[in-house]
Amino acid sequence: MSSYLLPGIIVLLVLILFTSFVTVQQGSIGVTTIFGKYNRILFPGLNFKIPIIEKVFKRISIQNRSVELEFQAITVDQANVYFKAMLLYSVLNQQEETIKNVAFKFMDERSFMQALVRTIEGSIRGFVATKKQSEVLGLRRDITEHVKQQIDQILEEWGFHLQDLQMNDITFDDAIMRSMAQVVASNNLKAAAENEGQALLITKTKAAEADGNAIKIAAEAERQAAQLRGQGVALFREEVAKGMTMAAKEMQQANLDTSVILFSMWTEAIKHFSENSKGNVIFLDGSSEGMDHTMKQLMSLNKLMDSKQHA
Incomplete structure (x- = not known):
């Protein structure tokens, strides 16, 4: 046996x-x-x-786990928003109490994932329900931070830790997407028109500044030219005066009438006018009274010069 x-x-x-x-x-x-x-x-x-x-x-x-989520929310102005998110989570730590929570909180893995997904969806829907459709796209970071703050505490009670949550895609109904695209296009056109207007304004301003600077430069050049012309005329008059003085002295030494100098200057002036003037007619008083008047003026000028020389 x-x-x-x-x-x-x-x-x-x-x-x-x-x-x-x-x-x-x-x-x-x-x-x-x-x-x-x-x-x-x-x-x-x-x-x-x-x-x-x-x-x-x-x-x-105890390794990191990831899950992709797709769900829908409604804004305060009744616009449908569609989310695609990626969730990364892991066991909180390797302590005995944590492992016990992970092992016994849920019946199986499927029950845990269902609770996790529904909790995240509820948090995002609650947040989006207080916002307008036009605000949602600009609040991507705020939505993520809001979910992290609420979900992380719940996950720790289950023995898990939320590593990361990424909102990969946020979309709306086709009609809303088309209207948003039109708004963006119109804003771009408006910005382009404003930029073009600013560029035109800058161009005109620069052109006006250039014209103003050109006018200033031309005015300064004309001022300097006028100053030089004045100096030239003064030098010319000085030389003429010196020449007349010398001629008068020589004529006095030769016992000649100095009025001949003035008459000669007068005739030379008439000749210069006729040769260089752009006009076609020169009006002269050819009467005996006019000649007499002119000669008296020349004689007075001659006496004035003599008095200056003797002085």
């Missing part, structure tokens, strides 16, 4: 021996139960467990 039982006993002992060891993969933590009650956690590597009565209830991954 014993010869028949011995092989069975040996096989049973071998089975018990093999079931007494369990391997936990790197990046995971095992949770064991005894008669359905939590017992302990198993870390990566080869672990010993009580044969038959101690069972591995669940293997929990």
Whole structure:
């Protein structure tokens, strides 16, 4: 009888021996139960467990996990907003209480994901419901921060930590998208018109400044030219006066009438007028009274010059 039982006993002992060891993969933590009650956690590597009565209830991954979300929200002005988001989360830490929460808070992974997705959707919908359609696109960062603040605390109670939340896409109904595109196009046209107007204003302002500077330069040049002409005329008059003085002295030494100088100057002036003037007619008083009047003026000028010379 014993010869028949011995092989069975040996096989049973071998089975018990093999079931007494369990391997936990790197990046995971095992949770064991005894008669359905939590017992302990198993870390990566080869672990010993009580044969038959101690069972591995669940293997929990402590690596980062990601999930993509798609859902809809409605703004305060009744516009539909469609979101596409990416959620990155992980187990909070490897402490025993944290692992127990992860293992026993939810019936299975599917229940946990459903609760997580619905919580995030509810948080975003509650936030968007207080905003207008025109504000949503500019509040992408605010929406993300709002969700992180609300969800992170809830996840920690479940034993998880929210690593990141990205709003990858925010869209509206086709009619709203077309109207938004028209608004953007009209704003771009308005900005282009304003820029063109500013450019034209700057161009005209610069042209006016250039004209003003040209006028100033021309005025300064004319002033300097007039000054030079005045100096030239003064020098010319000075030289004429010197010439007349010398001629008068020579005529006095020769006992000649100095009035001849004045008459000669008068005739030379008439000749200059006729040669260089742009007009066609020169009016001269050829009467004897006019000649007499002119000669008297020349004589008075001659006496004035003589008085200056003697002085």
